[in-house]
Amino acid sequence: PAAWDPDAVAALAAVPGCGPAQAALLFTGRPSGTHTTEDMAEVRELTGLTRTQIEAGEVRLTALPLDERFAVAAALLPEDLDTLGTSGLDVAAACAAWTERFGTLVRLPEDLDHVAVVGDLSGTEAVLNPARHAWLTRTTTQRLDDNGRVVADDPAALPGRESVTGAVVGLAALAYGLPYGHPLRARLPEGLAALRERLSDPGLLLDCGLSWAAEGRAATAARLRTAHGLPETGGAGADGTTRVGSAFVLHPWYGDQEMTLLRPAGLTGPDDPAIGLVEGFARTGAGSALRRIAAVFGDDLARALAADGGFEGFAQDPALSVPTLVDEVAATHGIGADAAVLYLQLLALPDPTDRNVARWTGWKPARLKKARAELAATDLVVEAKRSRAGRSLFLPGGWLALKSPALPVEGWKSGLYDVPAAGRAVPLMPVPELFARAWRRVCDGDVPAYEELTTRATRKGRRRA
Template sequence: TLPHPLRDGSSVVPLGALTLPGGSRPVAVLRHRSVEAHPADTDGTGGGLWSVGTDSSGGNDAAGTPYVPPAVYWHALRPRDAQGSAALRKLTDTRAEELFDEVANAVARHLKAFRAVEEYTGPSSREMSQEAVARVLPEVSDVRLLAGVTALVRNAVDRAVAVAQYLEPPAPAQPVTPRNTARTRGMFFDHEPEHGDDTTLRAATAWGAEKMRGSWYGGGHRWTAIRQILAVNHVLGGEPAFGPATPSKVPFTPVDGWQRDEYTVPGEGTTWTTLLDKLPELAYRAASEATSAEHRAGLLVLLEAFAAGPLADPAGTVRRVELVEPLDTANPGRNGRPEAVHRMGQVLRKGSRTVVVLADHGRNSRDDAARWLALDHDPTGAFGPVPGFTLDREHVYRQGIARDRLTRLTALVREKGPAPWRPEAAEAFHTATGIGPLQATALLSAAVEEPGAEALTLLGTKTRAFETAQGRLDALPRDERHTVLRALLPADPAELWSTGPDVRAAAEAWREHLGSLVRVPEELDLDLSGATAASVDLLLNAGARGWLAHGTPVPDGSTRPALLRVGGRGTISNALTALRTLAYTLPYGHPLRAHLPVGLAALRSRLTDPALVLDLGLDWTDSGVSLGTAIRAAHGLPESGGAEADGMVRAGSALLLAPGYGDSERLLIRPAGLAGPDDPAFGLVEGIVSEHRTGDFLALRALLGPEADA
């Protein structure tokens, strides 16, 4: 019997006496979903004998039993190993002590072997313990019972070790080693300049949609960008990294004179490398009176960090590149996928050349290679291969600013404050280029996307008008726009305070790079709110500018030209909207109207390219089924398989199925295979895909049809 409630004050459900092999009859009670066994004829003060959870694996007290049924089924339990059970009931103190010692020795041997090598591949501690139990108790033949006994003995060993450690006299006090050092937290871990945090720098360095990218999770400030820039400049200048040590298990084979630093640079945070092409523009913005005090302070911190090493003026000696490293597909990891080696923060050197791994760029589409973002500094500009990697997506930085020029500008801003705003400079730039007064003001102010009220008052403009002007500037070809911005910074930065920006050089750059661009004059004051500025400019210049030109080649292993997979979601519908908006808003007889049929013809010509394949975001039917299933059924294709050498399934001449998320398939469109606006493919897709997903596909039909000509 047991008292109710128990001595600990808890209430349990009595189950009765549990008759076990050998005649033992502990009292069983149900506590929540666990069965507890207590000694018979006790007052409950001594606690329970054991406890196992039901409707589960049961834990260590039921090791060897994959599933412990609810107590209502326990009457059907039978001994699994009669001989083994009998041996356990007759276990003497001597054999129990031998059992304990053998398991303890097995645990010690495993620990010693594990610590002796970098990567242990031998038997586990549990396996070695179970072998020891089998040697001491050969009568136990059932592996499940053997596993259960092993777990109980191992539990006793662990408890004995814990008691011994508790009773062991404390070790003499050791000198305290500082935990917050560069070796543990990374290079420049304590560098936290005011307004130099990632959030401020992201806003201060943005040019429209061109922003620093990265992980913005969590609260509070983070300084990952500024710390990594300082660290990279440090190692590119020839100094060794001094962050955490490179993990000893990460392989590296010195080949052809290459060496690896013993320590690492910070390898996480924001992607700031795109700023290396924009340092003169950022310097000009830092000196602009239209820049807020907070953003100016952040820009000065950033520019001074770049000026501390070779990154300020790459001049063709620094490149951004992806290092592609094959994975060991023959030995998959625990999750069944090949595991990548941790490379972030590593510094590789050969002579004066230095390669720094900055970020993990994931894996390739076949999941058999890892991709790492790296900066490669070669003072000769020759670059070359990196042993162990293939190289992809190379970009050489050529637009920097001399370090002494940059240092002079930051010193002037700190000494004098921002250069005064000069409205006459904006007017002169408009007169020289015809850009329009508002756009000239927005360009020369170098203001951020959403300037404050103080900046708008300084510039003499309103929020909505300034946003429109900024949108027009953002629609300009990116490289050409930055060329004009760079030209605004005088060779001697001090001239910003005496004579203002270099309007003459900027106007010459505009005429050279953007002078032939056809644009809607600012003075027309048309309501183009339904169309994006980029799509309007594209339509008016479609014959001279690329449309749907940037994508991913899809090779098939042959010598034929590869298909080009282009993301067209939003692009097709924006082009149609721009065509309609200009047709409705341009005054009758205006010279710009003559560009509309020319632009439409250029768009249609691009759509006839047999290599062009559009990804319009078509994955699922309106009922939530993979679109590939419906397309296969409509074209009489098998439910799976059928992919050609390029990995895609053809469903007629215009529709292709590519692997999507999981087992789904994504529908791609090959416009050259469509038989005009009445092609059955339009009706098929429109009938099974929800309306909010077919906008671009139906816009494609409109561009091909007579409606666009009207």
């Protein structure tokens, strides 16, 4: 076997679109990642990388087409394997193979570990490189086959639900997590434009898990028919499907049941009544999927992706993004500017952990500690220890103790953005607007607080003589 050569690994890692963890996995012959504890231990020992770094590299590497990453790994081997022990691996050939296949791709660098790209990473990278993916560049006709299933004439051109929602959340996560001025931000509006164009196809139908109602095994089709004033049965067109409003299509399913498909082109945006209708009776998660798809047609996400703020740095630092609001909060509550910054972060953001606050603001530990102490002395927050919170200050009121990979968060914030139970909350609007919206709620009287229980006083019993 060839000796481990850190310089050779670094050379491949430096090729655009690659990185230390991905290069290490290729050099150790693991283009599909590690599969056992022993695999992980060996890669860690050879590279000095942490488990978290290696796992992040695995996610990025395995998002690439299988045959293409295997081709890069194969390029490392010299033509004459007998020379492997003396000449080593062919780094130049591997770099050339990577550049040929992935050199023009827009990829997420490994050093963006602070950006929580939730959902489908392959969907996120696909929407940043739409020309390489049929489901973003081609349309196809869908029809009922002999078995009553909706099939596509060109299956490669049909987007999957996870790819679409993963792309939306990925774009939103990048818009939220990337600092203003980062070069990758310039590609985000292009990705949204490609996604919007594909979802605007009037013939596109998606299975978004809308068919089953929240309770029992009842189908949603009957309720959709009732809500739209349609008869219990019938109404199918020549293609065998039934249009319900502009956003839903039904087709025969099991027995006398009907399956519900989404027609994305029929959605008008995040406030479309169809979303609330589905959330009222469909199973958990269906409403979130619909809301994410509808965000593609709204203005909030578009503004978030196009935002540059006129400054370089994190918009999550109110001192940079909304300085006048910081002054207003400080004056209203009689606190210093740093305490006001921290309060706005706790008020509006889904992930104001101590670590994130330090990264966003650039504060040293002593400054952050001082701001926390000043804010903790007010009745604006409560101080506590909560599992996986990553902080000690919280808004008063209900607490959503969500499980990983979701981050637990105050229930009050669910009025600002969707807080899914199975993933990280990612606001679909510009961060400066998020600060303003949260503060406006407070000024309008919707203040984070514990609910007061109102009980009826018991009547005193009559004293017996």
